[in-house]
Amino acid sequence: MLGWLSKTLSAIQGVAPNKQSTLTKEQLEEVLLEADVEYDLVEIILRELHGDKIRREQVRSKLLFTLSWAAYESPQNIAPFVDLIVGVNGAGKTTTISKLAKRSLNEGKSVLLGASDTFRAAAIEQLGLWAKRLEIPIIASKQGHDPSAVAFDAIESAKARGTDHVIIDTAGRLHTQKNLANELQKIVRICDKAHSGAPHRKMLIIDGTQGNSAIAQARAFHEMIDIDGIIVTKLDGTAKGGAVFSIAYALRLPILFVGVGEQPEDLIEFDKYAFVDGFLDAIFESENAGTATFSSPQKVPNTQEQSSTPSPVQSGPTLEQISRLHAIEGADRTRLVALLDSDGYSLLSRHFVRNKNTWDDFKLVPDEASLYWEIRARDGSVLKRYPLEA
Ligand SMILES: Nc1nc2c(ncn2[C@@H]2O[C@H](COP(=O)(O)OP(=O)(O)OP(=O)(O)O)[C@@H](O)[C@H]2O)c(=O)[nH]1
Numbered sequence: 384m385l386g387w388l389s390k391t392l393s394a395i396q397g398v399a400p401n402k403q404s405t406l407t408k409e410q411l412e413e414v415l416l417e418a419d420v421e422y423d424l425v426e427i428i429l430r431e432l433h434g435d436k437i438r439r440e441q442v443r444s445k446l447l448f449t450l451s452w453a454a455y456e457s458p459q460n461i462a463p464f465v466d467l468i469v470g471v472n473g474a475g476k477t478t479t480i481s482k483l484a485k486r487s488l489n490e491g492k493s494v495l496l497g498a499s500d501t502f503r504a505a506a507i508e509q510l511g512l513w514a515k516r517l518e519i520p521i522i523a524s525k526q527g528h529d530p531s532a533v534a535f536d537a538i539e540s541a542k543a544r545g546t547d548h549v550i551i552d553t554a555g556r557l558h559t560q561k562n563l564a565n566e567l568q569k570i571v572r573i574c575d576k577a578h579s580g581a582p583h584r585k586m587l588i589i590d591g592t593q594g595n596s597a598i599a600q601a602r603a604f605h606e607m608i609d610i611d612g613i614i615v616t617k618l619d620g621t622a623k624g625g626a627v628f629s630i631a632y633a634l635r636l637p638i639l640f641v642g643v644g645e646q647p648e649d650l651i652e653f654d655k656y657a658f659v660d661g662f663l664d665a666i667f668e669s670e671n672a673g674t675a676t677f678s679s680p681q682k683v684p685n686t687q688e689q690s691s692t693p694s695p696v697q698s699g700p701t702l703e704q705i706s707r708l709h710a711i712e713g714a715d716r717t718r719l720v721a722l723l724d725s726d727g728y729s730l731l732s733r734h735f736v737r738n739k740n741t742w743d744d745f746k747l748v749p750d751e752a753s754l755y756w757e758i759r760a761r762d763g764s765v766l767k768r769y770p771l772e773a
C-alpha cells in the first residue's frame with residue numbers, strides 16, 4: 384500500500400530503521416524533519432506531545448489534525464461543472480488535467496478542455512495532445528490571445544453540447560506576479576459570466592518534489608483567487624512526502640488528490656487516514672493501529688442533505704449568538720470569533736436549523752493536548768475543528 388510514497392518512507396527508515404512501539408521526542412523530530420515536514424509544524428506537534436514515550440496514536444491524532452480542513456463539497460446537479468486549474472510552471476497542471484479528465488470519462492461523464500494557458504504555444508499544443516489521446520474536445524486559441532475569452536468559449540461550448548465537466552488550464556507565470564493575479568481573477572469573473580457559479584472548483588497544483596518551498600507560492604495563488612483545494616503532484620518521485628502535512632496546515636486547505644506518476648490513471652483521491660497510517664507504519668509497530676482518537680471519519684453533517692432547508696440564520700450566527708456557545712469566556716471567546724470562518728458559520732447555522740438546537744447545545748472543547756478546538760454538538764459529535772494557531 385502507498386507504494387507511491389516509497390521514497391519518503393525509505394528516507395524515514397533511513398533515520399529510524401527499527402520499528403518501535405514508542406519514540407522519544409528527538410526520534411520523532413528527526414523522522415518528521417527527514418520527511419520534510421516544515422520545522423515550525425514539527426515544533427507545534429512536539430510541543431503538544433507530553434512525556435518521552437510517544438505512542439503511535441498520539442502522533443496519529445496530531446498528523447490527522449494537520450490535514451483536517453473542511454472537505455470540498457461539490458455543488459449538485461451543475462452542468463457543466465467547471466474546474467479551474469492553477470499553479471506555477473511545471474507543477475504538473477496539464478498532466479493533472481488529463482488525469483482529471485480520465486477520471487470523469489471513467490465515471491461516464493463527458494469532458495471538454497479549455498486551453499487558457501495562452502502564454503506559451505507549447506502549452507496549448509501539450510493540452511491538445513492530451514485531448515486527442517483521450518478523444519475529448521478542446522477549445523483553444525492562438526498564443527497570446529485572451530485566456531478568459533478561451534475560458535468563456537469553452538464553457539459556452541460545453542453548455543451547447545451538454546457536456547458534464549469542463550477543465551480549464553491556466554498559465555503558471557506571466558511577466559509579473561501582478562499580471563498573473565489580474566489574469567486569473569479575470570478568468571474567474573468571466574467563467575461566472577458564462578455560467579453562474581463557475582468555476583465551481585479552483586484547484587491549486589503543487590509540485591511535491593519542491594516540498595515546503597512550495598508553500599510561499601501556494602499562498603500567493605490562494606490570495607489571488609481563493610483556492611478550494613490542493614493537488615500535490617510527483618509524490619512518486621520525492622522523499623519529501625511529509626511536506627503534504629505542512630502544505631495543508633499552512634494553507635488551511637484540503638488536499639483533494641495526489642499525482643503519483645505521469646500517466647492519466649496516476650491520480651489518487653487523497654485519503655488522509657491511509658496517508659497518515661502509511662506514514663506511521665514505517666515508524667511504529669502497528670499494534671495500536673485503528674485505536675486512535677480520530678480513527679473514523681468525523682460525524683460532520685452532510686450539507687447536501689439540508690441544502691433545501693430555508694435557514695433563518697443563513698448569513699451565519701451573530702457574534703452575540705456565538706458568544707452564547709457555552710464554556711467560552713474572555714480570550715477564548717475572542718479566539719472563537721476570530722476562528723469561525725464563513726464555512727464554520729454556515730455549518731453551525733445549518734446544524735442549528737436542522738436539529739432545532741439552541742446555542743447552548745454547542746460546546747467549544749479543547750482536545751486533550753490543546754492543539755485545536757472542537758465545536759461539538761450535545762451528542763458529542765464533532766462539527767468543526769479549529770487549530771489554536773489559526
Ligand atoms: N513522476 C511524475 N511526474 C509528473 C506528475 N505530474 C506531472 N509530472 C511531470 O511533470 C512535468 C511537468 O508537467 P506539466 O503537466 O507539463 O506541468 P505544467 O504545470 O502544465 O507546466 P507548464 O505548462 O510548463 O506551466 C511533465 O514531465 C510531467 O510528466 C506526477 O504525478 N508524477
Ligand SMILES: [Mg+2]
Binds near residue numbers: 476478500506509
Ligand atoms: Mg501546462
